[in-house]
Amino acid sequence: MTELYPWLLPQFNQMQALTSKGQLAHALVLTGAAGIGKDALARALAALLLCKNRQPDGACDTCKSCLLRLAGNHADLLVLQTETQHIGVDAIRQLNQFTYGAAQQQGYKVVIIPAADTMTEAAANALLKTLEEPPAGCFIILVSSNYPQLSATIRSRCQQWQLHAGSKATLSQWLNAQSNTPMPPFLLDYCQGAPLKALSMLKSEQATSLTEVLALLEDYFSGKLQLTALVKQLDGKAELSGLLGFYLRQRLARPADFLRQQAVLTAYQRWCRDATRIIGQNSALALSGLLTELKPLLQHQEMKWKS
Ligand SMILES: [Zn+2]
Incomplete structure (x- = not known):
């Protein structure tokens, strides 16, 4: 089998045991943070289900079914793809059609729906019936980094596998x-x-950039760096809201009084919201405003922390 990331093995082994006993649910949803390996696990499970000569560690990679899959040419495997940011109803209709009829390789049929939480409401409705009564021998594997975003009716019809990274x-x-x-x-x-x-x-090298940003913020809030110098470095940086949010969460993990914590969060959330809602906003100005507002809140907290 193509090697699976080590932290995914315990759950893959469980899936394997259920498959060999014929007890694997026909509709599953793999959930967990982005970058935990959900797609890799979905593909490994699909490979296992389609393989005609299952091995103790998964698919054999040498049987006819495995060779077809590895060539990207397996008629009984459908990985849903969409060119837009959402999975629309047409893609789900195509999926529904795929699930009917006998498998061409006399085995199972498998569907993978990546980013299932991007399904439109109409698409989710179109999928419901197939999830409720999946055609015999058909497995549907949904993948989602944002589980709460999936409609409740879809969630209730799929067995959830929450992935852990160890x-x-x-x-x-x-x-x-x-x-x-x-x-x-x-x-x-x-x-x-x-x-x-x-x-x-x-x-x-995004990691290096993250280290630099955290150091700059620490310097600013401890009074070692001027606001204008900081804004010049930060404004327009990729993933800035994520970086700043992370820094603030770290800071708030230190002891601080509740009202100040709330004030920090409110200011940050307002800034994030304005960045998406106010078209043509002067980003450097908005960032300066936020940092100025945060400074006394976090400085005070630091003094308290040190005392
Ligand atoms: Zn095989």
Whole structure:
């Protein structure tokens, strides 16, 4: 079998055991943070279900069914693809059609729906009936980084598999083995424990940029860096709201009084909202406004923290 990420193995083994007993649910949803490996697990499970010569560690990769799949040419596997940001009703109709009729390789049929939470309401409705009564021998695997966003009716008809990434120590070890860049200690927290996201940040040097931004913010709030210098460095930075939000969460984890915490969060949320709602907003000005508002709140907190 194509090697699966080590933290996915316990759940894959469970799926394997259920498959061999014929007890795997016909509609599943794999959930967890972006970059935890949901797509990889969905594909490994699809490979297992389609394989004609299952091995103790998964699909054999050598039977006719596996070869067709590896060539991207398996008539009984459908990975839903969409060119837009949403999965529309047409894609689901195509899926429904696919599920009917016998499998061409005399085995199971498998459908993978990546980013299932982007289904439109009409698409979700069109999928319901198939989820309720999946045609015999058909498995539908939904993948979602944003589970609450999936409609409740869809959720209630799928067995949820919440993916876990394992201990921080094991993941750090794995990440260090994959990349030459030393891993900043907070990177996994920033990625909500998702190792693949952390790895892509390490490889793209986004991790270095994150370290720099955190240091700049710390300097500003401790009075070592001027506002204008900070804004010049930060304005227009990719993922700025995520970076700033992460910094604030770290700061708020230190002891502080409740009202100040609320004030910090409110200011941050207003800034995030304005950035998407106010068209043509002067971003440097808005950022300066936010940082100025936050400074006394966080400075006071620091004094309290030190005393
Ligand atoms: Zn095989």
